[in-house]
Amino acid sequence: MAGDWREEAQALWDRATRQKSSESKVRLLEEAVRMADAHGDVDLGYQLRDDLIDAATFGGYPDKALVAFAWCRGQQKKDPERFDPEGLLWKQKWVVGRIKEFPHITRKQISDALDDIEQCFAKVDAGKRSVLKLRYQTLRDMGDDPAEVDRLWSAWLAAPRDHLTDCRACELDDELDHHIEKGEWEAALRKARPIVEGRVKCAEIPHLTLGTLLYPAFKLGDLERAAEFHRRGYGLVAKNRDFLATVGNHIEFLALTGNHARGLALMEKHLEWTLDHGSFNDRFLFLVAAAFLLERLMATAERDVVNLRLSKAFPEHRADGGYEVKALHAWMLQQARGIATKFDTRNGTSRYGRWIERNQRLAQEVVAFPLD
Amino acid sequence: MDHRFQVSLRGVIDLLSHHLYSSPGVYIRELLQNATDAIRARQHLEPEHLGTVRLELVEKQDEGRATLVFSDDGVGLTEEEIHRFLATIGESSKREALEARRKDFIGQFGIGLLSCFMVCDELLLVTRSARGDGRTLEWRGRHDGTYAVRASEHPLPRPGTQVFLVARADMAEWFTPERVRQLARHYGGLLPFPIHLTVGGEQERLDSDGPPWRRQYGSATERRKAMLDYGREVFDTDFIDCIPLRSQAGDVDGVAFVLPASPHFNSKQKHRVYLKHMLLSESAENLLPEWAFFVKCVVNANALRPTASREAFYEDGALGQARDALGAGLRKYLMDLAHDDPRSLQRLIGLHGLSIKALALDDDDFYKLVIGWLPFETSLGVSTLADYRRAYPVVRYTATLEGFRQISRVAAAQGLCIINAAYTHDAALLEKLPHVFPEAQVEPFSAADLPQNFEELTMDERDAVFPLLRTAEQVLAPFHCGATVKKFFPAEVPTLYSSDEDGSFRRDAERARDESDDLYASVLENVMEAAGSDQAQLCFNLHNPVVRRLAAVSDRAMMKLSVEMLYVQALLLGHHPLNAQEMTLLNQGLLGLISAQLGAGGGGGPGGDGEDEGGPGSRGFH
Incomplete structure (x- = not known):
């Protein structure tokens, strides 16, 4: 019997190892983890979760990554000789980096988690640059005092790289957000050149970058390039729910350029991800982009009703597939507002609410650019 | 007259050899490329011109340094063109610039020639242009950046170009007959004109008379056999079938081979690709749609753009269109099988189900045809x-x-x-x-x-199980679990535990909370609070003898203990790992049952509650 379950768990693990990060990879590893737990095999449980944290992080399940990390972290603290602390440090970055994206986690907990990672990294005398980036991104995304955010931005870039620093591609991509935040479109595109030209890349770059650059290129009137970013970028993100927010970038771009049918096709395909995505931030960004697309449909009075094949899990699901644009728009907006309120209340700022209002500004910027 | 290049040639050579090319062996490829371009240019002037490339290896007696003479009867260069390619070299100090220069004949010529400095220190180029005044010119260039251009003392009888390469001492291995033969075959084996190699006066032909998939065959069977033989020769694999490939975009043609065993899920196949009949790469990955990992292919493209290193195709619109067209060819093959030969399709499903499923997911028409199978x-x-x-x-x-x-x-x-x-x-x-x-x-x-498919209880049965249900609800509430009683098969199963996705997530999070430190335990508490709140359910089976007896037990403490144990048993049977609270339940419950049994004086025999002996209303645990 004992041999049996081990073989089965191993088979699940092997299957998972052969897959790219995805829903099914996460499921396989979770299943194997439960087997290990059910048989009280802590070592196997630890190794499997070590993989699960990766698969969940890069497969769009930050909540599951958090749960797996918390378990490993507990084991590691209880028995640091058996479970090497160093191995978990790199993953702790991923988890702490996304902890702000769950609105039910308090400010105090977020700040504790940041202090905690700083202490963990200090113990191995490394990772200053990484912690500064995490602090910068967290405060920025929570909409904190701009002077403090700017201070952290400079401190991050001034700190020396070391073995706990993210790869060149990721760091470069993260820098772009700062320029876009400030409306420095040209700087963003200039900095992104090594990524766009394929000289710097990693598992998630240029996937994320090509979505990020759509709006800057659009703002500069370089629609040809934006269209190329869309063509190259969407295929890279279409099959992994970790890129939900990036799909939002693409929908926004299609709406901005009057490519409504294409935009709807993306919304139809990916709406399901928003229904149970662990990151409320990514749900939110998608919903706001979808709301913008539907606003454009209403503004151009193209259709009152659109035919969409949406999942049964969608609360407003209709068997005949006919959806009133107005009602759909109201649903997206209501969901987005609900999330925005939770975040803004938690953060004590108004960043998320303001992001919804941004749609009105976007409506003034629309330029028709049909994609063939 | 002697000249100097405008930039440090060392830097450019360094760029080429360390950053652009994967091996010094590409010098043969670059020379073949230059010869091919020159022959094509001459064919443009003289459509009947066939073109020939000759390689001759001369062993030098004195120092023992091998010399390669590489000749073509292409269009040749005029003096003005020589100066132009030199200028090109001078400007090509960046990777991007190199890539741009490749696009025209002269630019490519210069860059190609430069690659020879990876294997030798001095080059002699002798050329006579088909467009010029009939003069033969020679260019002597050194790796230190000096060069001289002058009229040659040994005029060529016909237009064409000869390049003399003297092996650098440390590069002799790239000049052996075996290596030169292998490299020339490797890169130029599909070129549509003869390539001759002469070593020690012996001449042999290295090309294979164009791509095998374009040749005429006596019958379909003969063609299939020839293709499969070719596939074996190229990939050392016995393929089970071959599929012709064709795309107008990129002007691509070739053949795909169906792998004899299932590859790993999502593993990218490495294909062999030729650009204008010159080998570009043996490990091109971006040529076919993602789902098509059940084939390996050999193709030639005439109008796709190579990357700067000339070792893959550049990811652009034309490549995207070509990929779609090649995918459509593979799809047609599968569609035809579904129509004409469902048994073969089923065999293929058995072997390459993952590819077929992946395509069916992306393609509605294909899905319709194949899903039933x-x-x-x-x-x-x-x-x-x-x-x-x-x-x-x-x-x-x-x-x-x-x-x-x-x-x-x-x-x-x-x-x-x-x-x-x-x-x-x-x-x-x-x-x-x-x-x-x-x-x-x-x-x-x-x-x-x-449970929806289970038989409901009668009124009398409902009354009889009411105390059990009440007790179970109270006992299970702290575990986010509700209780129901129904009748289902198999009767040996006393209970069925069920929870949805949110329930599983909650259970995982609970175990992590139990194990983690204060910080992350508190974080997880908040995460769980926000997760869905649907209860799990424990459904008791009234067909089960133990459950029937339990329902009749009057001792509430014993009933509570039994429900707890049935709950834990249901979790274990369903492979649900226990959290700390449930583990406590299991440990205390076992002790409780043992002590209850001991308290009964052991008169009922060991165990005493075998499933087959009991029935409703019969002896309880006391």
Whole structure:
């Protein structure tokens, strides 16, 4: 019997190892983890979760990554000789980096988690640059005092790289957000050149970058390039729910350029991800982009009703597939507002609410650019 | 007159050898490329010109340094062109600049020639242009950046170009007859003109008379055999079939070979690609759609753009279109099989089900054709989807193996046919069914759906189990679990535990909370609070003798203890790991049962509660 379950768990693990990060990879590893737990095999449980944290992080399940990390972290603290602390440090970055994206986690907990990672990294005398980036991104995304955010931005870039620093591609991509935040479109595109030209890349770059650059290129009137970013970028993100927010970038771009049918096709395909995505931030960004697309449909009075094949899990699901644009728009907006309120209340700022209002500004910027 | 290059040649050579090319052996490729371009240019002037490339290896007596003379009868260069390619070299100090220069004949010529400095220190180029005044010119260049251009003392009888390369001492290995023969065959084997190699006065022909897939064959069978032989020669694999490939975009043609064994899921196949009949890469990955990992192919493209290193195709619109067209060819092959030869298709499904499923997911028409043929594992054995749908109006499936295990035995006993869709793509394929066939009904199924299929209790039975139900609700409330009583088969199963996705997540999070430190335990508390709040359910089976006896027990403490143990047992049977609280329940419960049994004086015999002896109203635990 004992041999049996081990073989089965191993088979699940092997299957998972052969897959790219995805829903099914996460499921396989979770299943194997439960087997290990059910048989009280802590070592196997630890190794499997070590993989699960990766698969969940890069497969769009930050909540599951958090749960797996918390378990490993507990084991590691209880028995640091058996479970090497160093191995978990790199993953702790991923988890702490996304902890702000769950609105039910308090400010105090977020700040504790940041202090905690700083202490963990200090113990191995490394990772200053990484912690500064995490602090910068967290405060920025929570909409904190701009002077403090700017201070952290400079401190991050001034700190020396070391073995706990993210790869060149990721760091470069993260820098772009700062320029876009400030409306420095040209700087963003200039900095992104090594990524766009394929000289710097990693598992998630240029996937994320090509979505990020759509709006800057659009703002500069370089629609040809934006269209190329869309063509190259969407295929890279279409099959992994970790890129939900990036799909939002693409929908926004299609709406901005009057490519409504294409935009709807993306919304139809990916709406399901928003229904149970662990990151409320990514749900939110998608919903706001979808709301913008539907606003454009209403503004151009193209259709009152659109035919969409949406999942049964969608609360407003209709068997005949006919959806009133107005009602759909109201649903997206209501969901987005609900999330925005939770975040803004938690953060004590108004960043998320303001992001919804941004749609009105976007409506003034629309330029028709049909994609063939 | 002597000149100097405008930039440090060392830097450019360094760029080429360390950053651009993967091996010094590419010098042969670059020379072949230059010769090919020159012959094509001459054919443009003289359409009847066939073109020939000659390589001659001369062993030098004195120093023992080998010399390679590489000649073509292409268009040749004028003096002005020589100066132009030199200028090109001078400007090519950046990778991007090099890439741009490749696009014109002269630019490519210069860059190609430069690659020879990876293997020698001095080059002599002798050339006579078909467009010029009939003079023969020579250019002597050194790796230090000096060069001289002058009229040659040994005029060529006909237009063309000769390059003399003297092996650098440390590069002699790239000048052996074996190596030169192998490299020239490797890169130029498909060129549509003769390539001759002369070593020690012996001449041999290295080309293979153009791509084998373009040759004429006596019959389809002969062609198939020739293609499969070619596939074996190239990839050292016995393929099971071959598929012709053609794309107008990029002007691509070639042949795809069906792999004889299933490759790993999502593993990218490495294809052999030629650009204008020159080998570009043996490991091109971006040529076919993602789903097409069941084939390896050899193709030639005349109008796709190579990357700067000339070792892959540049990812642009033309490549995208070519990829679509090649994918369409493979798709047509599969469609034809589905129409004409379903048995072969089924064999292919057995071997390359993952590729076929991946394509079906992306392509509605293909899906329609193939979905019925796909086999699925169910609670009642393996069945194709077509057979399944003929027998059952609603397609029901579980998306995880765990979920399937929890229900398969009970479902089978109720005669329910549930698909195990835990295999790659299966759940997504089934979910797609109603999108493609609007009349189809597809429902995910979990342990939570089973009780709906169970027999309800009669009024009397309801009254009889009421105390049990009340007790169970109280006992299980702290575990986010509700209780029901129904009748189902198999009778040996006393209870069925069911929870949805949110329930599983909660259980995982609880175990992590139990193990983690204060910080992350508190974080997880908040995460769990926000997660869905649907309760798990424990369904008691009144067909089960133990459950019937339990319902009749009057000792509430014993009833409570028994419910707790049945709950833990149900979790264990369903492969649900226990959290700390449940573990405590198990440990205390076992001790409680033992002590209760001991307290009864042991008169009832060991165990005393065998399933087959009991019946409703018979002896309880006391």
